[in-house]
Amino acid sequence: MRGSGSDSGSMVKNVPVLDLDAIIDDPGTRIIVCCGSGGVGKTTTAAALGLRAAERGRHAVVLTVDPARRLAQSMGLSELDNTPRPVAGVTGEGTLHAMMLDMKRTFDEIIEAHADPERARQILTNPFYQSLSSSFSGTQEYMAMEKLGQLRRSGEWDLIIVDTPPSRSALDFLDAPERLGRFLDGRFIRMLTAPAKAGGRSAFKLLNAGFGLVAGAMTKLLGAQVLKDLQTFVSALDAVFGGFRARAEQTYRLLQAPGTAFVVVAAPERDAMREASYFVERLADERMPLAGLVVNRVHLPTAGGLSAARSAAAAEDLEARGEHELTAAALRLHAGRMQLAAREQRQQEHFASAHPTVPMAQVPAMPADVHDLEGLRRVGALLAAQ
Amino acid sequence: MSSRDTDWDGVRLHVVTGKGGTGKTTVAAALALALAADGRKVLLVEVEGRQGIAQVFDLPPLPYEERRVAVAPGGGDVYALAVDPEEAMLEYLEMFYGMRRAGRALSKMGIVDFATTIAPGFRDVLVTGKTTEAVRRKGKDGRRIYDAVVLDAPPTGRIVRFLNVTNEVAGLARVGPIKNHADLVSGVVASPETAVHFVTLLEEMPVQETLDGITELRGAGLPAGGVFTNMVRTSGLPEAALDAAAAGRFDPMELALGLKAAGLADGDPNAAALAEALAQEISEHARRTELERQERVSLDAAGRPRYELPLLPDGVDLAGLYELAESIRAQGAA
Ligand SMILES: Nc1ncnc2c1ncn2[C@@H]1O[C@H](COP(=O)(O)OP(=O)(O)OP(=O)(O)O)[C@@H](O)[C@H]1O
Ligand SMILES: Nc1ncnc2c1ncn2[C@@H]1O[C@H](COP(=O)(O)OP(=O)(O)OP(=O)(O)O)[C@@H](O)[C@H]1O
Ligand SMILES: [Mg+2]
Ligand SMILES: [Mg+2]
Numbered sequence A: 001m002r003g004s005g006s007d008s009g010s011m012v013k014n015v016p017v018l019d020l021d022a023i024i025d026d027p028g029t030r031i032i033v034c035c036g037s038g039g040v041g042k043t044t045t046a047a048a049l050g051l052r053a054a055e056r057g058r059h060a061v062v063l064t065v066d067p068a069r070r071l072a073q074s075m076g077l078s079e080l081d082n083t084p085r086p087v088a089g090v091t092g093e094g095t096l097h098a099m100m101l102d103m104k105r106t107f108d109e110i111i112e113a114h115a116d117p118e119r120a121r122q123i124l125t126n127p128f129y130q131s132l133s134s135s136f137s138g139t140q141e142y143m144a145m146e147k148l149g150q151l152r153r154s155g156e157w158d159l160i161i162v163d164t165p166p167s168r169s170a171l172d173f174l175d176a177p178e179r180l181g182r183f184l185d186g187r188f189i190r191m192l193t194a195p196a197k198a199g200g201r202s203a204f205k206l207l208n209a210g211f212g213l214v215a216g217a218m219t220k221l222l223g224a225q226v227l228k229d230l231q232t233f234v235s236a237l238d239a240v241f242g243g244f245r246a247r248a249e250q251t252y253r254l255l256q257a258p259g260t261a262f263v264v265v266a267a268p269e270r271d272a273m274r275e276a277s278y279f280v281e282r283l284a285d286e287r288m289p290l291a292g293l294v295v296n297r298v299h300l301p302t303a304g305g306l307s308a309a310r311s312a313a314a315a316e317d318l319e320a321r322g323e324h325e326l327t328a329a330a331l332r333l334h335a336g337r338m339q340l341a342a343r344e345q346r347q348q349e350h351f352a353s354a355h356p357t358v359p360m361a362q363v364p365a366m367p368a369d370v371h372d373l374e375g376l377r378r379v380g381a382l383l384a385a386q
Numbered sequence B: 001m002s003s004r005d006t007d008w009d010g011v012r013l014h015v016v017t018g019k020g021g022t023g024k025t026t027v028a029a030a031l032a033l034a035l036a037a038d039g040r041k042v043l044l045v046e047v048e049g050r051q052g053i054a055q056v057f058d059l060p061p062l063p064y065e066e067r068r069v070a071v072a073p074g075g076g077d078v079y080a081l082a083v084d085p086e087e088a089m090l091e092y093l094e095m096f097y098g099m100r101r102a103g104r105a106l107s108k109m110g111i112v113d114f115a116t117t118i119a120p121g122f123r124d125v126l127v128t129g130k131t132t133e134a135v136r137r138k139g140k141d142g143r144r145i146y147d148a149v150v151l152d153a154p155p156t157g158r159i160v161r162f163l164n165v166t167n168e169v170a171g172l173a174r175v176g177p178i179k180n181h182a183d184l185v186s187g188v189v190a191s192p193e194t195a196v197h198f199v200t201l202l203e204e205m206p207v208q209e210t211l212d213g214i215t216e217l218r219g220a221g222l223p224a225g226g227v228f229t230n231m232v233r234t235s236g237l238p239e240a241a242l243d244a245a246a247a248g249r250f251d252p253m254e255l256a257l258g259l260k261a262a263g264l265a266d267g268d269p270n271a272a273a274l275a276e277a278l279a280q281e282i283s284e285h286a287r288r289t290e291l292e293r294q295e296r297v298s299l300d301a302a303g304r305p306r307y308e309l310p311l312l313p314d315g316v317d318l319a320g321l322y323e324l325a326e327s328i329r330a331q332g333a334a
Helices: A021-027 A042-053 A067-076 A103-114 A119-123 A128-136 A139-154 A172-184 A187-198 A209-222 A224-256 A270-285 A307-321 A324-356 A373-384 B024-038 B052-055 B087-099 B100-108 B113-117 B120-136 B156-163 B166-169 B177-189 B203-217 B239-246 B253-261 B268-300 B318-329
Strands: A031-035 A057-066 A095-100 A157-161 A260-266 A290-298 A358-366 B014-018 B041-046 B065-072 B077-082 B148-152 B194-200 B224-232 B304-311
Touching: A021 A042, A021 B166, A031 A042, A031 A224, A042 A057, A042 A067, A042 A157, A042 A290, A042 A373, A057 A139, A103 A119, A103 A128, A103 A139, A103 A224, A103 A290, A119 A128, A119 A224, A119 A260, A128 A139, A128 A224, A128 B113, A128 B120, A139 A157, A139 A224, A172 A224, A172 B113, A209 A224, A209 B100, A224 A260, A260 A270, A270 A290, A270 A324, A270 A358, A270 B041, A270 B120, A290 A324, A307 A324, A307 B253, A324 A358, A324 B253, A324 B268, A358 A373, B014 B024, B014 B065, B014 B120, B014 B177, B024 B041, B024 B052, B024 B065, B024 B077, B024 B148, B024 B194, B024 B224, B024 B318, B041 B052, B041 B120, B052 B077, B065 B113, B087 B100, B087 B113, B087 B177, B087 B318, B100 B113, B113 B120, B120 B148, B120 B166, B156 B166, B156 B194, B156 B203, B166 B177, B194 B203, B203 B224, B203 B268, B203 B304, B224 B268, B239 B268, B253 B268, B268 B304, B304 B318
Parallel strands: A031 A157, A031 A260, A057 A095, A057 A157, A260 A290, A290 A358, B014 B148, B014 B194, B041 B077, B041 B148, B194 B224, B224 B304
Antiparallel strands: B065 B077
């Protein structure tokens, strides 16, 4: 049923319910982005939604980033491959493809697409490019977005579900492309490329004395070859960068389009909920469409409403009497569980009071990891059963 | 200084890594406290500009300066340093080249930022350089200033690149002072004076990352240390009960009797229902425990010393940190 979750003791009161089936069933939904802070269940949620959407008739593709190994295997993903592959074992009319992002390869492909072969070769073999493409913090986010743009342009799927890279802050996904852009547009890069643009001879002559000093220091520190590599790299990159930027902006606009739905995932813990809160606010600022919050790995109260306090007191009593050790231990376990459930409930209420209009869904913590289609199906059902 | 034998006697640089959020900063801080116990002097270093050390010790943000942040059990000092790559670069230029002005110009033009962004290897060599300098630093009496240095390091996915600085800068700087500096760092990091410890939870992904990390570390010739299993939950439930629950043979009858004895249930049906519900919780717990046991077995296969740190139910405050330090000492890790 729809509406308020207040009929169930486990849920947060007076908060709209996130109806994920309605979202995946709506043919107008073309992109779902799963984001959230590290380790909360973004990949699991993305894969579960993809499977559920496919089994409800969509032609879906899931773009995963760094999935757990067993999960990747169960979806038939090999690391070597930067394109979507069909997932076997999906029932029903729809189809599911999945892929694992290879950030370096995606970067290489952009270079190859935007530069002539000679220039592309210069860039791809440059040590600075190799360093940038495999370890710039933000490259992974940027490439996830790039890949999303590619999948969308291909027009092969009617629903694209994107997982976002593991990072401390959910905001990184939105900030990284901008950061890479700012970096490539930065003052020092402009300085290094200035001579080429001005048709001048030496990088250093054109510029102020400060730069001479700097160049001297850099040469001393790094050796002349490094500076040369750097300059080659920067001017080669400069030539393709216009294309880069245009694409990043295009994808960014895609995220603001009405067919996009952001699903923010959080664990019911202080740090993760705080991140979710920042992220929700940021989406509003950017006018990006938020579907709602999934609170994952929730511990619900159990055992007939026996409270933590009564349980702990009874355990203490039995322990003091030296009787019924097993029951005492079971009551301790229960008290701990109830305390945890209450703490988690408070975290969610805190979020809800700050964001009363954000729809929420809860997924209980399962005793085992989610690593096969059956597990994903179960998570999908739990996501939908609010 | 003391006669206690620990698993890491002779190690002066303790590098702490692990999957994001598993407790690297917490464990690094607790390990520093444990190592400093009984009158030693330990430096705790962080390198990611997040002021994590200030947070765990409940202090205002730390400057780029070694300062005392805690007194260890039995006397002993923990100093802390938040390394800033830019500051480290300026210090380095000035110390070795007398290039103060050039350094400031580099910094003003955003070049340090640029260089460390485009080539994280540069950034790494600066911060590991500062750390290994602290390890090697000697006082007037010729003795090391710090008995040990603990580094709250980047996560597992980046640790080998981070420590393998020579390799990382080799592609960028084949000769010159950066290269020499990197070689110096490697001399410390790859030596038996260093141990790289992993923090993990008893869950699939962090365990897998730990095992992969240990393999990768070995491949790079770097010294793997111990494995700290963090946030371990314990229950007072007897093994036999857990085994029975895991096998689906748990009898709630005994619970029903206990519940009545404790005055929690009025009437038999009520006691039986409550017992049933508790039995359900026990079997879930048993299942979790069984999975955790399997993760332990996987970890043990890596052949590294393993330590377990309890989940502190109310989160980590200062008292909790000392509790973890005590546990680290009791298990012989310090
Ligand atoms: N509801 C759940 N119950 C139990 N385990 C879960 C649940 N959801 C996710 N997990 C497990 O938690 C672990 C982390 O999940 P997942 O990989 O989806 O997180 P993530 O947010 O993508 O992490 P990262 O930030 O590292 O990419 C996985 O082992 C997964 O199987
Ligand atoms: N043994 C423990 N018991 C309870 N809570 C813990 C324990 N260890 C760590 N925590 C908590 O877990 C959270 C993550 O810990 P911490 O910041 O040390 O991890 P980290 O690995 O350094 O994270 P990051 O990857 O973000 O740097 C913190 O809130 C911390 O207080
Ligand atoms: Mg993930
Ligand atoms: Mg940390």
